[in-house]
Amino acid sequence: PSPTPSPPRTELSRSKTSTGKTIIVEGNIGAGKSTFLNYFRRYKNVEILKEPVDEWKNVAGYNALDLMYKDALRWSAAFECMVTLSMLKHHQNSKKPHTLKMLERSIYSTRYCFMENLRESQLIPSVDYSILKEYHKWIDLHEDIHVDLIVYLRASPDTCVQRMKKRNRSEETGVPLEYLQALHRLHDDWLLHGKRGKLPAPVLVLDADKDLPELQEDIASYSHDILGGLT
Numbered sequence: 132p133s134p135t136p137s138p139p140r141t142e143l144s145r146s147k148t149s150t151g152k153t154i155i156v157e158g159n160i161g162a163g164k165s166t167f168l169n170y171f172r173r174y175k176n177v178e179i180l181k182e183p184v185d186e187w188k189n190v191a192g193y194n195a196l197d198l199m200y201k202d203a204l205r206w207s208a209a210f211e212c213m214v215t216l217s218m219l220k221h222h223q224n225s226k227k228p229h230t231l232k233m234l235e236r237s238i239y240s241t242r243y244c245f246m247e248n249l250r251e252s253q254l255i256p257s258v259d260y261s262i263l264k265e266y267h268k269w270i271d272l273h274e275d276i277h278v279d280l281i282v283y284l285r286a287s288p289d290t291c292v293q294r295m296k297k298r299n300r301s302e303e304t305g306v307p308l309e310y311l312q313a314l315h316r317l318h319d320d321w322l323l324h325g326k327r328g329k330l331p332a333p334v335l336v337l338d339a340d341k342d343l344p345e346l347q348e349d350i351a352s353y354s355h356d357i358l359g360g361l362t
């Protein structure tokens with residue numbers, strides 16, 4: 132972005148903030164979605180819905196995330212089914228109906244990036260993929276999954292690998308670079324190249340290869356547009 136000065140870091144007044152709107156924050160594993168979302172915690176009228184990774188790690192005592200990485204062919208459909216439900220809840224639930232809602236990921240990246248990656252890499256049996264697709268088709272037709280803005284934190288797969296190593300989530304230790312490269316391409320295909328049809332909302336692309344302080348500055352300089360530009 133152009134070197135615009137950071138906006139004042141005060142809470143935006145309710146009147147200035149778009150309410151009842153939904154922003155989804157997308158990007159590869161390790162791209163920095165959590166950092167981005169944490170920045171907006173300072174605004175009272177922004178509701179942040181992070182991915183419930185801890186729930187996925189404890190489904191009736193089973194670590195579904197770990198199972199999926201250890202044996203994708205057996206468990207990826209069950210895992211993506213769980214993620215789909217989490218995302219649907221996030222699209223629909225709002226504890227505070229008059230706030231601006233920010234979601235970490237969405238039902239769209241589940242379908243266009245993760246499910247697609249599993250299919251292309253033959254890590255999901257085709258009957259499982261077809262069943263999941265049926266769920267998504269139905270959701271598309273019958274549920275309210277509208278979004279108003281997509282923030283795409285675009286980081287190179289190499290950056291993502293470094294960040295994943297740093298945070299050291301045990302389930303992800305065996306994730307190869309190729310997996311991140313494929314997810315990167317699928318995010319680009321969806322959000323930059325229009326390969327998944329009409330996008331559900333405009334896309335704001337941020338260069339997430341930048342290191343944390345620099346990225347924070349960009350987030351700060353865009354925050355006013357993000358929060359106020361949707362009315």
Ligand code: DCP
Pocket residue numbers: 158159160161162163164165166182184196211214236240241245246303
């Ligand atoms: N995941 C998946 N399928 C999905 C969504 C997520 O397999 N539909 C997996 C990928 C990661 C974990 O769940 O191993 C969490 O993924 P995210 O990239 O969404 O979240 P991060 O915490 O990695 O994001 P960031 O590092 O950008 O904050």
